[in-house]
Amino acid sequence: xxxxxxxxxxxxxxxxxxxxxxxxxxxxxxxxxxxxxxxxxxxxxxxxxxxxxxxxxxxxxxxxxxxxxxxxxxxxxxxxxxxxxxxxxxxxxxxxxxxxxxxxxxxxxxxxxxxxxxxxxxxxxxxxxxxxxxxxxxxxxxxxxxxxxxxxxxxxxxxxxxxxxxxxxxxxxxxxxxxxxxxxxxxxxxxxxxxxxxxxxxxxxxxxxxxxxxxxxxxxxxxxxxxxxxxxxxxxxxxxxxxxxxxxxxxxxxxxxxxxxxxxxxxxxxxxxxxxxxxxxxxxxxxxxxxxxxxxxxxxxxxxxxxxxxxxxxxxxxxxxxxxxxxxxxxxxxxxxxxxxxxxxxxxxxxxxxxxxxxxxxxxxxxxxxxxxxxxxxxxxxxxxxxxxxxxxxxxxxxxxxxxxxxxxxxxxxxxxxxxxxxxxxxxxxxxxxxx
Amino acid sequence: xxxxxxxxxxxxxxxxxxxxxxxxxxxxxxxxxxxxxxxxxxxxxxxxxxxxxxxxxxxxxxxxxxxxxxxxxxxxxxxxxxxxxxxxxxxxxxxxxxxxxxxxxxxxxxxxxxxxxxxxxxxxxxxxxxxxxxxxxxxxxxxxxxxxxxxxxxxxxxxxxxxxxxxxxxxxxxxxxxxxxxxxxxxxxxxxxxxxxxxxxxxxxxxxxxxxxxxxxxxxxxxxxxxxxxxxxxxxxxxxxxxxxxxxxxxxxxxxxxxxxxxxxxxxxxxxxxxxxxxxxxxxxxxxxxxxxxxxxxxxxxxxxxxxxxxxxxxxxxxxxxxxxxxxxxxxxx
Numbered sequence: 001x002x003x004x005x006x007x008x009x010x011x012x013x014x015x016x017x018x019x020x021x022x023x024x025x026x027x028x029x030x031x032x033x034x035x036x037x038x039x040x041x042x043x044x045x046x047x048x049x050x051x052x053x054x055x056x057x058x059x060x061x062x063x064x065x066x067x068x069x070x071x072x073x074x075x076x077x078x079x080x081x082x083x084x085x086x087x088x089x090x091x092x093x094x095x096x097x098x099x100x101x102x103x104x105x106x107x108x109x110x111x112x113x114x115x116x117x118x119x120x121x122x123x124x125x126x127x128x129x130x131x132x133x134x135x136x137x138x139x140x141x142x143x144x145x146x147x148x149x150x151x152x153x154x155x156x157x158x159x160x161x162x163x164x165x166x167x168x169x170x171x172x173x174x175x176x177x178x179x180x181x182x183x184x185x186x187x188x189x190x191x192x193x194x195x196x197x198x199x200x201x202x203x204x205x206x207x208x209x210x211x212x213x214x215x216x217x218x219x220x221x222x223x224x225x226x227x228x229x230x231x232x233x234x235x236x237x238x239x240x241x242x243x244x245x246x247x248x249x250x251x252x253x254x255x256x257x258x259x260x261x262x263x264x265x266x267x268x269x270x271x272x273x274x275x276x277x278x279x280x281x282x283x284x285x286x287x288x289x290x291x292x293x294x295x296x297x298x299x300x301x302x303x304x305x306x307x308x309x310x311x312x313x314x315x316x317x318x319x320x321x322x323x324x325x326x327x328x329x330x331x332x333x334x335x336x337x338x339x340x341x342x343x344x345x346x347x348x349x350x351x352x353x354x355x356x357x358x359x360x361x362x363x364x365x366x367x368x369x370x371x372x373x374x375x376x377x378x379x380x381x382x383x384x385x386x387x388x389x390x391x392x393x394x395x396x397x398x399x400x401x402x403x404x405x406x407x408x409x410x411x412x413x414x415x416x417x418x419x420x421x422x423x424x425x426x427x428x429x430x431x432x433x434x435x436x
Numbered sequence: 437x438x439x440x441x442x443x444x445x446x447x448x449x450x451x452x453x454x455x456x457x458x459x460x461x462x463x464x465x466x467x468x469x470x471x472x473x474x475x476x477x478x479x480x481x482x483x484x485x486x487x488x489x490x491x492x493x494x495x496x497x498x499x500x501x502x503x504x505x506x507x508x509x510x511x512x513x514x515x516x517x518x519x520x521x522x523x524x525x526x527x528x529x530x531x532x533x534x535x536x537x538x539x540x541x542x543x544x545x546x547x548x549x550x551x552x553x554x555x556x557x558x559x560x561x562x563x564x565x566x567x568x569x570x571x572x573x574x575x576x577x578x579x580x581x582x583x584x585x586x587x588x589x590x591x592x593x594x595x596x597x598x599x600x601x602x603x604x605x606x607x608x609x610x611x612x613x614x615x616x617x618x619x620x621x622x623x624x625x626x627x628x629x630x631x632x633x634x635x636x637x638x639x640x641x642x643x644x645x646x647x648x649x650x651x652x653x654x655x656x657x658x659x660x661x662x663x664x665x666x667x668x669x670x671x672x673x674x675x676x677x678x679x680x681x682x683x684x685x686x687x688x689x690x691x692x693x694x695x696x697x698x699x700x701x702x703x704x705x706x707x708x709x710x711x712x713x714x715x716x717x718x719x720x721x722x723x724x725x726x727x728x729x730x731x732x733x734x735x736x737x738x739x740x741x742x743x744x745x746x747x748x749x750x751x752x753x754x755x756x757x758x759x760x761x762x763x764x765x766x767x768x769x770x
Contacts, residue, residue: 196658197658197661197662200627200656200658200659200662201473201633201658201662202573202574202595203573203592203593203594203595203596203628203630203633204573204574204593204594204595205594272577273573273574273577273578317552317578318551318552318578319551319570319572319573319574319575320572320573320574321572321573321574321593322572
């Protein structure tokens with residue numbers, strides 16, 4: 001850990017955790033934030049952040065790393081490289097690996113591989129049930145001792161209300177959130193895209209919005225009765241957003257998150273049969289997109305996530321119905337959020353950054369997402385005006401399954417500092433990474 | 437017509453002289469036929485006219501023209517269908533093409549890899565035209581993206597079955613001498629039917645009215661936005677239709693709870709002699725086959741005076757000859 005002082009000079013420092021939004025300096029020493037404010041002493045190193053935004057390191061609480069099991073699609077190391085390239089200093093990884101992250105040993109394995117990669121913080125989310133089968137509770141207590149930051153069977157929801165009820169009751173002991181992939185499997189019934197006009201036209205089995213809404217509604221009842229901390233994964237429907245909004249009003253401990261593709265794309269994208277548009281929850285209608293944006297604007301939606309879901313070319317290059325769900329997002333998310341939310345003025349930078357820093361940190365109970373003096377020096381520097389074109393071939397991720405290739409975006413992380421160490425620098429002139 | 441010659445005239449000449457393949461720019465620009473939704477009314481008419489020109493080939497003693505002589509057509513069927521495959525095979529043979537059957541079994545794993553590799557391998561053997569049937573909607577698009585030869589969709593999932601749609605429309609035009617202004621009913625399991633979708637797009641483009649009739653669970657409301665009328669009470673509307681096209685109902689639908697029993701289905705939506713009494717006197721009855729006699733249609737109606745079912749099968753040959761001929765011509769030009 002470098003002991004020398006690093007000063008980030010003259011940037012617009014935005015730290016929603018302390019309600020800071022001013023042009024000033026951030027001083028880092030010994031891997032920790034020393035101060036936010038005009039730097040006076042001698043600095044061994046400085047970064048000129050004039051015209052840029054300096055904020056707590058971005059956190060993505062919904063990432064799929066494919067290790068163990070599908071290292072061809074992503075490893076913990078390649079996922080971390082993609083994360084820092086996108087400005088993320090911390091990611092939480094979902095347990096739907098092969099085998100699943102459903103034991104203490106698996107949680108420890110993730111920490112060990114992340115330490116080896118040594119690029120960003122990785123916080124594993126443990127499975128709610130053994131093998132994510134939705135039947136027997138996984139050893140949550142032991143996983144918490146090993147460092148699991150939340151629980152989810154992501155990729156599928158816990159179908160049985162009785163199992164979910166027990167899981168919520170049990171999880172309250174550890175003060176961890178249960179993160180539910182809200183999709184009633186009966187109603188979703190083998191669908192591969194949103195049920196609606198486009199699925200009718202294409203003759204594709206559909207997943208109705210109701211499948212999401214029904215599980216959210218059920219879980220809100222369970223959460224009210226168990227007083228569990230409940231987090232709705234990747235909300236995608238107007239009805240889902242409304243249920244969370246109502247749940248919050250009724251005092252239920254519920255939070256939620258949204259992905260960039262659910263703020264920008266609709267189900268008619270599928271008409272090309274391009275499998276990069278196959279994602280779960282599926283791309284919905286314009287009305288749903290507008291409701292998700294409104295949910296961000298009024299604070300119903302707490303966090304922005306990517307649901308980064310890598311798949312190898314050979315897996316995605318099949319017909320739409322048989323292709324796996326998922327698209328990658330770590331390296332494009334920030335620019336996509338700017339396009340979806342900042343440029344059309346649905347929210348401002350402080351709110352956007354809150355949704356990518358302190359809010360997910362709170363959901364997962366992490367001491368992250370802040371520039372408070374003494375906290376680990378995870379800092380992201382963003383050039384809000386930089387325009388760039390998405391080139392999937394330049395991704396650090398092992399996978400290329402993004403439908404955003406060729407998109408022109410504005411806003412990009414230029415520096416990603418993790419624990420005081422500069423792990424990624426980007427500019428149009430030179431691309432340097434700590435790994436290169 | 438000057439300059440661009442109508443391909444139907446090409447076909448007529450071919451039939452007349454039974455010699456020579458001609459290379460000229462045509463009013464049919466497509467190398468592939470993947471759906472009717474993406475065609476214009478004129479393009480559909482070109483196929484119908486070309487099919488008409490090919491029709492007498494089937495009635496001559498020597499049932500061949502040399503249009504595809506030396507060409508290789510592969511029937512690539514990932515889903516069983518003896519009828520459609522046989523029809524394509526005969527059509528290709530009447531155009532003098534060499535025909536290979538490739539019946540592929542899709543394994544649960546690595547479907548995509550094998551599909552992509554399979555079609556690339558097949559093309560590498562010097563194939564000119566792939567006729568493809570697949571259980572997944574959109575699969576022929578994936579194939580067409582990966583090969584340079586022509587691809588004809590012989591049915592993909594619940595999406596489209598363009599040659600079936602064309603032969604249905606051809607049969608209607610043959611019987612009614614027009615399409616414009618007709619009211620065509622498609623009755624039954626519309627939700628799961630690629631035949632219904634191809635008919636819908638083709639018929640609407642040519643000016644017909646399309647009415648979907650069936651239980652609410654099998655005739656989704658969303659089809660209204662695509663231009664169809666939706667009815668759930670067959671008896672109340674049966675007298676409006678010039679054509680009634682009955683879809684096959686599959687027994688599996690009972691277990692997926694879309695209707696309680698075949699008996700009830702038959703009672704509400706089956707085409708019986710009794711129900712036929714309320715239909716227009718000159719109504720044309722069609723069915724894409726194979727028929728479940730006694731379920732969607734009684735034997736009397738299927739074999740009756742108003743039934744065009746066997747004509748549909750015969751017309752399938754001419755239509756498929758036309759489609760293969762036109763796609764090959766466009767591929768040679770482009």
